[in-house]
Amino acid sequence: MELDERKRKILQAIIKTYLETGEPVGSRTISKMEGLNLSSATIRNEMADLEEMGYILQPHTSAGRIPSDAGYRLYVDQMMAEKALEREEHALTVKDEEHEKLLAKVDRLETLLQQVAKVLAYNTNYATMVTGPDYKNTNVKFVQLSQVDDEQLLAVIVVGSNVIKNKMIDVEERIPNEELLKLNVLLNTFLTGVSVKEIDLELVQTMKQQAGVYADILEHIFDGIIDAVRSATETEVYTSGATNILKYPELGDINRAGELLEVLEEKKALNHLIADENEDGTTNQYGIQVYIGDETPVETLNDCSIVTATYELEEGVRGKIGIIGPKRMDYDKVVTTLRNLTDELDTIFKNKKT
Amino acid sequence: MELDERKRKILQAIIKTYLETGEPVGSRTISKMEGLNLSSATIRNEMADLEEMGYILQPHTSAGRIPSDAGYRLYVDQMMAEKALEREEHALTVKDEEHEKLLAKVDRLETLLQQVAKVLAYNTNYATMVTGPDYKNTNVKFVQLSQVDDEQLLAVIVVGSNVIKNKMIDVEERIPNEELLKLNVLLNTFLTGVSVKEIDLELVQTMKQQAGVYADILEHIFDGIIDAVRSATETEVYTSGATNILKYPELGDINRAGELLEVLEEKKALNHLIADENEDGTTNQYGIQVYIGDETPVETLNDCSIVTATYELEEGVRGKIGIIGPKRMDYDKVVTTLRNLTDELDTIFKNKKT
């Protein structure tokens, strides 16, 4: 059977009204809509076809139809294609409010990202998550060891443009000033400008050798520093608006909802969402991906849809922004919002860099 | 009417069984329990009295009784009194598992506290929160300004024994090395050893004056540093196990539950819990306080009970650990658990200090 123009239109209409109402839509509803003037009976026939083709399904015999995952997929793909076309027109739209709120506390990246998650949740009424950027591709910019007191050294490492990591290191005795100076020089010569992922055992070994006679004593200083740099790699996840999912009755059965909320609280699982980059063709110019139902990488979220976008903090240093909602999600609005948001973040980060 | 021994026992029995079952308990249930051999009729009479006195209440005419807030209060007070007596016997109990898990990643205080919240939630099946310590009484230990690149200074401030704050400060041009050195000396002479709450405008003014001719240029450097120190004061709140509250049907109606979860997500409200220290007599030697129903300082939580304990990171630097659950909470277990936990934290922190 072929998906002709009329079928397509009907499918579109079904999905659109279902997105709005959340309830199965019947043939009469569609036939009353303007555009295509057909009786409910005709619609019914077409619907039967569409069901056979797998785009819609019936919750029970005498109910209207709801979109299947495949139906959503078709809808979204179509929408994305349209969006890609109208891309040029996409001018500055609703920026201001978010913009200001966001800019208010830009000084700490963590705060900013948390804020992004919050605003986004507030604007969309879905659950949101933002992952910290992946620092594997960043360079170390600055390293410094300081003696805080007789038994503690403080290592400060600045990674990328604005990320600071600290590590307290216990030592047995105060290290002479000139030695500390030497150490700092050593650290900076070896680490500054090196990208985080390049710091491997080999490099560490080389550095230890360079430390010469002090190698033994200072071994765990190196370890501490490496440790701190590494810890920058564990991407953090900020979530917000988790309780929004309770607003959607189809997810609201108390047990399922509980599981969902747990996944959101236990943020680790969400990292899966980020792992697979560009695995299929759905990525578009804004790095926006849509996962519908079973397509979601996290099993618990199989009744949900997830839309993710990519932001870029600086060249090669990226993170993801994700929106988690019911399959009956306002994909259009979500995609638009994400697109605007990443645009804004881009400008913010660009300005920062200068 | 007087609350004689028998009434007290009956009340106790009612509350205990209600805590277990969560369902209104009837006269027959009590009369069948061993201990006091009375017929259900007698129990009924006593129950009527207890209800008149306000310790229990009936959800509806033909149902059993459930404890009122006042009933819980009596029960908890009694339990706390007993606990205070048996205090000496309170030896090392169930430590190991928690202990190990906790110690695993002690190196960062934030991680530790988050972990504490998590373990506690896991062990008790309630929602938990842990507030970061209140640094107002801590001393600044170490301050350092470093030039990261031509336009950025990095201020590192170590507060208390282990808390590090960073602040990036934009400058217009590189500051000569010797000036930076002077500045560092200045900062350390004025700030080291000073408690955070003593850093006020006056002190800042004095410092600015001391900076002499550079005062103008360096003004916002001071501001930045002060800012960073101040930010240490905003107590952070870590929560965990929020979804646990969905397990208790009495809180589980989807809307109420949503509100509760929101409060937990929007952690700010929880700060109220900490504000009032020792306001009434219920504080005991472990700083454990129990808020029942309407006693909770946060209105949304009026159907819940909250138990808080205090931990001490170091002399005068304290934070709170809180458990949020249904009024039908296993107070005994919760109090015991909190007591053990604060004990453990004490030893951990004590060891840290050395």
Added chain:
DNA sequence: TATTAGCACTCATAGATGTTGAGTGCTAAC
């Protein structure tokens, strides 16, 4: 006087039954 047995009464809960209305599929007419 305190306790208890007995009884009528209440009421949430759960099941059975009926009604409604939205929606379908199919057939026959256009």
Added chain:
DNA sequence: GTTAGCACTCAACATCTATGAGTGCTAATA
């Protein structure tokens, strides 16, 4: 190919009826 018409299905809602746990009260008992 489209549509009107009709019989059919079924979730949702309301109504009714046990059922049983639990009560309060009264009168008998120790």
